[in-house]
Amino acid sequence: MGLCRRRWRVLGFALGVLFFILIIHIHVPKAQKDVTDDDIMIPLKSRHKNQEEYIDKRGIHVVVGHYLGDEVPGKTTPNLTHELLNSNGYSPQPHAGEMGNPVQIPAWEAARMQQLYHINKFNLLASDRISVNRSLPDVRKKQCQGKDYQVDRLPSTSIIIVFHNEAWSTLLRTVHSVINRSPRRLLKEIIMVDDASERDFLKKPLEDYVAKLSVPVRVIRSDVRTGLIRARLLGAQVAQGDTLTFLDAHCEATTGWLEPLLSGIAEDRTRVVCPIIDIINDDNFQYVRSFELHWGAFNWNLHFRWYALGHREVDQRKKDTTKAYRTPAMAGGLFSIEKDFFYQIGSYDRNMDVWGGENLEMSFRVWMCGGSVEIAPCSHVGHVFRKSSPYTFPGKGGVGSILYRNLARVATVWLDDWADFYFKMNPEADRVRDEVNVRERLVLRNRMQCQDFQWYLDNVWPEHFLPTKDRFFGKIRHEQKGGCLQKPGIIGTASQPTGPTVIKDCVIEAFQPQLFVFTKKGYIMTDESVCLDAPDASSSKDPQVRIMACNELPRQKWTYDEPSKQIRHVQSGLCLDLPSQTHPDTLSLQLCDSTLRSQRWIFEDVKWSRNQ
Ligand code: UD2
Ligand code: MN
16 A cells, blocks of 8 residues: 555656656747747646746747745655754856756755755755856847947946845855846945844855955845845835845846846836846756746736736837836836835835735836836846745735735725725635725825726726626526536646636636626637637638637637627627537537527626626
8 A cells, every 4th residue: 555655656756757857848949049039928827826837829838837835834844954954055066057057966866856945945956056156148139139228327226135044055146146247336235135034054154255245235134024025125225226126035137137127217217127037947947038028917816927918018029129018017026116216106015924915016006106017128037936935924824814915905905896806706815805904005095196997907908807897797608508608627726728618507606717708899708818719710610619818819709699699709700609519528600590599698797896
């Protein structure tokens, strides 16, 4: 019995390794060729909660790690001794990881590698073998490389890096990459904010080390675990630069990263400018260039997501690929902002704890109160994306309740009618809704006379997939079968994110996979920017209807004929019908015939806000 289980575990591990090799292989060609960026990124729903997936134009499946911090500490953590946790294992090996290459750990060290992995939830052994001064390729496009940013005219910046129990090698690689790849005169200082770390090597040894660097580095400390939001505020408080540049503690800046950020601010002080965030692989520390054709937004659960760029931004990029483009939201960790503007616009909500939500809070606030959030495509910074969180989430309820509390604050202050929608979709957040006190933030919003959320959706993110007053929102029921249209895969499971369109028994009102919006433009869309899709007219004899990433193409346009209850595919003129015999797994398009009961659909409204 025991042996059998162990075998399964070994098999599971082997499969996991295989999976990663696959992902790496997918990434390698991207990292090494001069990327044209004309690949269209189609976002898919998460396979795992902590990952994002995309299919690019050539159909390549790309997986990007992203964590929500939902692991129970101690549960999977092997015995990590006090001694091990407190020792600094940094020991660079010649050539390891140079030019952003991956580091392979030999098989005989696999056990140690796995043990160390749990300390920071990335391959610490690999990281510790790479120099803090490692070289990286210049991943910028040619047009960016040739651009003159007039450094003499740019404002200075204070780099702010907050950390809690970060590894020495990743933390110092962040610092050195900044020093090595920034014009010295732009760097006012580096401020490292220690959020009550427990490691010996992050105490005096860190202070002694940074004192010798060529740029002034201050280490300030919070005695109590204060969370990344208040830690950043501590750093900002002592900053002396004209601007603030925030970085996570496991980043690597590449050549020319800083100038585009600061030049954006020099042109307009109300801009918050983010770099393109490249991926430092958490398993082998390979530097992987990411695409410049997506922007940041969020899903129905207020989780940050990357989606294909809006059409205005695509048009702008056709004219000038070096210019910063607008984004509805920022990832949160990496951005520059003018110092005075940071305070003028309300810095951060200091009542947010530990992790999460502050990125959307700042994005909404900046956009709605007179600023903008942008991505400078010529600025590339790598970041180690992890699959789970390495640290504890103090307080009752752990990560879940902290995150929901933060998000409940965001929703209550900024979302207006859509707060009801968020709480309806997220009962866990609804449960803590009454516990949060956001009076101060509402006063701030009022004082600054900010725009409302409707304005934000209309002007900043017109491609959004939220319900609105002029859109249908609810269930689409098949009259004859009684079942509801459902998008494939149930949220939170490892099922396929796109695929067949099916009719399933209608379930409780707030069951997300059965909720759709029908826009005025004729798109039938749902969470994560996926749409009801059918092939181009005349390209198929037996056209199948699928759920796919929204692309604003005519093939995703539909109309509803109230009297006949038919849903008509605009491009082909055919009607939405039950599956055909040749493709029994997905809905089909058939010649419209108002006598057919299989073509009758009922749109059932679901109330999403109290003001509807
Ligand atoms: C992303 C952001 C991160 C932050 C977060 C939401 C990027 C690349 N990263 O998550 O900056 O916006 O979303 O809140 O956009 N830390 C502390 N104290 C804590 C917890 C964390 O100082 O209690 C530090 C941590 O050491 C790290 C930084 O905060 O330097 C961000 O934390 P993370 O790396 O775990 O967050 P990440 O990248 O998953
Ligand atoms: Mn991070």
